[in-house]
Amino acid sequence: QLQLVESGGGLVESGGSLRLSCTVSGFTVDRYAMGWFRQAPGKERERVSCISSSGDGKIYYEDSVRGRFTVSRDKAENTMYLLMNSVENGDTGDYFCTTNPSYYCDGKTDYWGRETRVTVTS
Numbered sequence: 001q002l003q004l005v006e007s008g009g010g011l012v013e014s015g016g017s018l019r020l021s022c023t024v025s026g027f028t029v030d031r032y033a034m035g036w037f038r039q040a041p042g043k044e045r046e047r048v049s050c051i052s053s054s055g056d057g058k059i060y061y062e063d064s065v066r067g068r069f070t071v072s073r074d075k076a077e078n079t080m081y082l083l084m085n086s087v088e089n090g091d092t093g094d095y096f097c098t099t100n101p102s103y104y105c106d107g108k109t110d111y112w113g114r115e116t117r118v119t120v121t122s
Contacts (some may be wrong), residue, residue, distance in 0.1 A: 002026030004097050009116030012087050020082040022097030029078045030054035031101035035109065036071060036082045038118075042091035044093055048095070049082060049088055050105035060105045064090065084118070092120045 009018040020036070035050035049071040052062040059071060070083040080097060094115040101110045 003098070004099065004111055005096050006095065006113045006116035009095060011119050011121055014087060014089060014120055014122050016087055018084045018087060018097055018113075018118060020084065020118070022080040022082075022113055024078050024080070024099075024107075027099075028075065029073050029080055030075055033103055033105050034073075034079075034080050035060075035098045035100060035105065037096045037098060037109075037112075038091075038093040039096075040090070040113075045095075045096075045119045047107070049067065050100070051080065052105050053103035056103050058105060066081075084103035087120045089120050092118060094118075 003025045005023045012018045024093045027086045033052045036048040037045050038048050039045040041063050048065055050057040051071045068086045093116050097113045098109040099111040100108050
């Protein structure tokens with residue numbers, strides 16, 4: 001059974017760092033594209049980052065996080081990560097990891113994890 005479990009959220013000071021994890025079961029973490037989404041209070045959900053299958057090797061970042069966030073995968077741990085550096089107040093929100101039904105970052109999603117909350121404090 002396919003399952004995504006996020007962890008690593010919490011309180012972080014503005015300018016600080018946090019690493020989110022998405023542990024996968026039921027398939028291999030690099031087989032398909034996977035992504036991170038977030039939803040800030042009162043705002044619509046937005047895609048933060050996407051990493052395509054290991055065969056395609058592409059990574060996408062939303063403009064506001066490019067240069068600060070890094071997405072990666074550890075096949076041995078079957079886990080996808082989102083390293084958040086230089087966090088800003090606008091990074092506050094619920095973060096979700098997702099799977100994509102294809103190998104590419106084409107905007108599609110199918111399975112979603114439950115979310116992990118990130119709160120940036122001033």
